[in-house]
Amino acid sequence: MKKLLLFLFILTTGHSAPGQELVRRSFLGIQMENLNDDVIRIMGLKNGNGVLINNVIQNSTASAVGFRTGDILLKINDQIINSTADAVRYVGGQKSNTGFTYQIMRDKKIIEGKGTFKPYPKETYPDLSVTYTEAKTATGVQRVIITESKKDGNGALVVFIGGIGCYSLDSPLDTSRSELQLLNMLARSGYTTIRIEKPGIGDGAGYSKPCNEIGFHEETAGYIDAIASVKEQARLKGKDIYIIGHSMGGAMAPLIAAKIDVKGIIAYGTIGSNFMEYLLKTRRTIGEAYNWPAEETDAYVKDYCECASFYFIEKMSVEQAAERKADCRDYLSVFEARSRKYNDELYALNLPAIWKEYKGRSLIAYGQSDFIASREDHEILESAINKYYPGMATLAIIEGADHGMYTASNFQQARNNPGEYNVSVGRVFVEWLRKQS
Amino acid sequence: MALIKRMFLCLVILAVFFSGKDGELTFEEYKSQFIAGFSSLGIPPIEYSYRDYFTSIPAATVLNSQESFFTRQMSMLSAVKHVASLKGHERLAYAHIRYELQFNLQRIKLEQQWVRNGRNVPEHGLSGLPDNDEWYKLFIQKFTSVKMSPGEVLAIGHGEVRRVKDEINKIKSALGFSDDESFYKHLSNDSFYLRDKEEILQRFARADSVIRGTLSNFIKVPNLPPVYAMEWPGAGQYTPPGIYLNHTQNAYGRDVFQFNFYNNRYNRRSLEWIYMHEAIPGHHLQSSMAARTELQRLFVYPGNFEGWACYVEYYGKDLGMYKDLYSRLGKWEWDLVRSARVVIDAGIHYKGWSKEEALAYWKSTIPGQDDIAEREVTRVMNWCGQALSYKIGASYIEQVKVQWLEKNPRGSVQEFHSGFINLGNVPLEILDKSSVLDQQVD
Numbered sequence: 050m051k052k053l054l055l056f057l058f059i060l061t062t063g064h065s066a067p068g069q070e071l072v073r074r075s076f077l078g079i080q081m082e083n084l085n086d087d088v089i090r091i092m093g094l095k096n097g098n099g100v101l102i103n104n105v106i107q108n109s110t111a112s113a114v115g116f117r118t119g120d121i122l123l124k125i126n127d128q129i130i131n132s133t134a135d136a137v138r139y140v141g142g143q144k145s146n147t148g149f150t151y152q153i154m155r156d157k158k159i160i161e162g163k164g165t166f167k168p169y170p171k172e173t174y175p176d177l178s179v180t181y182t183e184a185k186t187a188t189g190v191q192r193v194i195i196t197e198s199k200k201d202g203n204g205a206l207v208v209f210i211g212g213i214g215c216y217s218l219d220s221p222l223d224t225s226r227s228e229l230q231l232l233n234m235l236a237r238s239g240y241t242t243i244r245i246e247k248p249g250i251g252d253g254a255g256y257s258k259p260c261n262e263i264g265f266h267e268e269t270a271g272y273i274d275a276i277a278s279v280k281e282q283a284r285l286k287g288k289d290i291y292i293i294g295h296s297m298g299g300a301m302a303p304l305i306a307a308k309i310d311v312k313g314i315i316a317y318g319t320i321g322s323n324f325m326e327y328l329l330k331t332r333r334t335i336g337e338a339y340n341w342p343a344e345e346t347d348a349y350v351k352d353y354c355e356c357a358s359f360y361f362i363e364k365m366s367v368e369q370a371a372e373r374k375a376d377c378r379d380y381l382s383v384f385e386a387r388s389r390k391y392n393d394e395l396y397a398l399n400l401p402a403i404w405k406e407y408k409g410r411s412l413i414a415y416g417q418s419d420f421i422a423s424r425e426d427h428e429i430l431e432s433a434i435n436k437y438y439p440g441m442a443t444l445a446i447i448e449g450a451d452h453g454m455y456t457a458s459n460f461q462q463a464r465n466n467p468g469e470y471n472v473s474v475g476r477v478f479v480e481w482l483r484k485q486s
Numbered sequence: 487m488a489l490i491k492r493m494f495l496c497l498v499i500l501a502v503f504f505s506g507k508d509g510e511l512t513f514e515e516y517k518s519q520f521i522a523g524f525s526s527l528g529i530p531p532i533e534y535s536y537r538d539y540f541t542s543i544p545a546a547t548v549l550n551s552q553e554s555f556f557t558r559q560m561s562m563l564s565a566v567k568h569v570a571s572l573k574g575h576e577r578l579a580y581a582h583i584r585y586e587l588q589f590n591l592q593r594i595k596l597e598q599q600w601v602r603n604g605r606n607v608p609e610h611g612l613s614g615l616p617d618n619d620e621w622y623k624l625f626i627q628k629f630t631s632v633k634m635s636p637g638e639v640l641a642i643g644h645g646e647v648r649r650v651k652d653e654i655n656k657i658k659s660a661l662g663f664s665d666d667e668s669f670y671k672h673l674s675n676d677s678f679y680l681r682d683k684e685e686i687l688q689r690f691a692r693a694d695s696v697i698r699g700t701l702s703n704f705i706k707v708p709n710l711p712p713v714y715a716m717e718w719p720g721a722g723q724y725t726p727p728g729i730y731l732n733h734t735q736n737a738y739g740r741d742v743f744q745f746n747f748y749n750n751r752y753n754r755r756s757l758e759w760i761y762m763h764e765a766i767p768g769h770h771l772q773s774s775m776a777a778r779t780e781l782q783r784l785f786v787y788p789g790n791f792e793g794w795a796c797y798v799e800y801y802g803k804d805l806g807m808y809k810d811l812y813s814r815l816g817k818w819e820w821d822l823v824r825s826a827r828v829v830i831d832a833g834i835h836y837k838g839w840s841k842e843e844a845l846a847y848w849k850s851t852i853p854g855q856d857d858i859a860e861r862e863v864t865r866v867m868n869w870c871g872q873a874l875s876y877k878i879g880a881s882y883i884e885q886v887k888v889q890w891l892e893k894n895p896r897g898s899v900q901e902f903h904s905g906f907i908n909l910g911n912v913p914l915e916i917l918d919k920s921s922v923l924d925q926q927v928d
Contacts, residue, residue, distance in 0.1 A: 087719075088716075090714075090716075091740050103737035104737075118737045119737045119738070462864070465723070465724050
């Protein structure tokens with residue numbers, strides 16, 4: 050959760066006009082806190098206008114213009130900032146490399162000033178080269194990040210496709226993230242790794258359709274176009290391609306393989322049955338992760354099932370479902386992060402049928418402490434694939450790994466306090482990849 | 487920049503070498519060059535995760551130059567002029583530097599051996615190291631600032647678990663319960679949770695007022711600055727019950743005490759002891775009163791500040807707290823957690839307990855706290871030695887107080903507390919190695 054907050058609050062801004070090379074997003078570089086009643090009382094403020102800056106990151110725009118911890122950010126340009134969400138929303142829509150004005154309060158005095166947004170930092174490593182490129186896709190222009198070893202690069206391409214959320218994989222300020230740790234490990238093992246940002250996310254904001262407005266198949270088409278474009282780059286041409294699909298990315302991987310010649314797929318923490326069945330199975334593991342009494346979990350699964358049927362079968366909106374059953378608002382709000390189209394397309398998927406179209410090898414991997422995905426789904430997939438094409442699928446159960454590929458000894462720890470990236474995940478992937486070559 | 491720093495250090499050392507008669511320095515001269523030299527080494531003040539600690543151990547060449555520095559400093563300190571006539575804070579600083587020199591030489595010796603053996607970071611605690619006994623002693627000292635054997639730590643842990651359980655049993659009987667099952671079922675009742683934040687803030691304000699009104703029974707202090715109670719932003723089910731942040735450690739610019747109001751509830755049994763621990767006369771009082779010298783700013787001694795905050799909880803009655811049995815019980819309930827942590831720390835890092843053995847010990851020792859067992863055991867496993875700082879620190883301060891009162895029959899407890907706080911951020915070990923406390927109190 051901490052990581053997520055940091056990720057959300059390190060504000061980034063938008064871009065210059067589309068149609069050119071993607072401009073690196075800009076970097077305000079503050080962490081913030083809302084001015085709740087406690088903060089207003091303690092700081093002796095007259096009202097809750099603004100947000101409290103509780104950290105200023107070095108070499109950022111904020112540090113260049115002299116923001117300090119304890120300042121209250123009141124305004125950027127003409128936009129009044131009254132919450133962290135206001136700031137994220139407004140700053141996220143601004144163009145980079147442009148000037149801005151600001152108003153802050155320090156020691157109860159108003160200070161006004163101006164500055165220019167700095168570009169977002171990039172990942173750098175002593176032994177790895179990181180290239181920021183882009184691809185024109187069905188959704189617009191998407192950022193593509195290629196990482197390879199300076200010494201032993203030039204190996205097969207490994208493309209990473211993320212999960213259901215509209216999040217960025219471009220994270221130079223937190224390289225401890227599991228996706229980066231995994232891809233860096235693969236790069237150090239000689240593979241050329243490729244991250245494709247989701248449409249409208251990170252540097253692609255304003256250049257491709259917003260992630261939360263597009264459908265499941267449109268997002269998948271974006272990845273297909275991006276891979277098709279990147280693999281034609283002179284130094285990457287003709288190389289074998291593998292796909293790692295993380296979570297929902299695992300459902301997209303065989304759809305990508307239907308359009309791109311793929312040598313192998315790794316699906317981790319994915320879905321292998323219809324979405325309704327997946328939801329029911331994982332509501333039970335969520336109950337386990339929260340240590341709910343069995344009767345509470347059972348009631349939760351039943352209620353959730355009812356709400357999901359309103360939404361997915363009867364095609365109600367979240368509000369309509371909530372009118373029928375109040376709890377549905379809480380249960381279904383998670384789906385509002387994606388479009389109705391996306392959710393309907395997801396609901397319509399027949400995963401075994403999709404995998405049936407893919408004739409290559411696959412590693413179906415599940416972290417034993419993953420309560421977001423279901424172990425049974427992975428077993429279903431492996432069994433189905435091996436019936437279609439005997440010996441082509443391998444099931445790997447990875448001990449001590451959670452859904453995010455972090456270390457956790459059980460569901461409860463995965464929920465409360467997962468540790469660092471679990472290196473076993475990368476080891477299992479590398480071992481499988483080596484066997485394919 | 488590092489080169490400039492090093493050149494500056496050489497000049498300082500050369501200058502002070504030639505300033506005194508026959509190369510001897512006054513203590514003031516010695517202290518200045520020690521502070522400059524130590525600062526230039528870039529040794530991190532403290533690393534809580536033992537894994538991070540091991541991975542941050544520098545290369546052999548760096549360790550060798552650190553060893554040369556501390557060895558040279560030791561001989562220079564021995565040659566300092568007029569040691570016998572040092573008074574007050576100078577005498578304290580002398581004992582403090584000697585402590586650090588000895589500790590660092592011992593640390594470097596172990597680190598050099600570890601580097602020679604191939605830099606293997608043990609997976610499941612210090613017990614995986616070949617010279618585990620010496621390493622665990624170092625970690626005990628690092629966090630408690632007291633030299634103690636692993637056996638002594640275990641004995642204190644077991645002894646405290648027994649003592650605290652006795653106290654809980656007395657309260658259990660006083661409340662009319664004869665068996666554990668009905669007692670702990672009663673304690674888990676929802677009625678113990680306060681759900682109105684305003685009411686909680688008022689109760690903390692009342693505790694603040696009562697403690698300030700009775701504080702002269704405990705310590706001689708001028709007016710203490712205010713401390714502001716607030717909800718701990720973002721606290722979760724597994725966040726500790728409270729934390730203190732002085733005005734330099736937060737964005738509010740105020741001294742704050744934050745309480746865990748996760749799920750909109752706070753256990754009223756935890757209200758009084760935690761206010762004493764985090765605010766007054768615990769961390770807030772110590773942070774507000776103890777002026778840190780330049781030397782003291784170089785080091786971190788959890789045994790001192792956590793030991794003090796734990797120690798003051800025993801004075802609740804003198805400070806107008808613990809008037810009802812449940813508030814007193816709340817103190818002992820958390821004290822049992824802290825005592826068991828001592829046993830678990832030595833169990834994992836010295837005796838080689840597995841996580842399962844540690845969890846089994848927890849469950850057999852601490853009734854009604856299964857929900858935090860995983861978090862606590864994981865914390866002790868990752869932060870070797872840190873959990874000792876509370877109980878070992880408190881127990882050491884208590885021992886020093888008893889010795890001081892024996893030596894000073896006309897002295898008062900209040901004088902002892904004032905004297906201790908005025909010492910500032912020092913390792914506890916030096917308190918019985920010098921007469922500085924006497925001089926401070928006098």
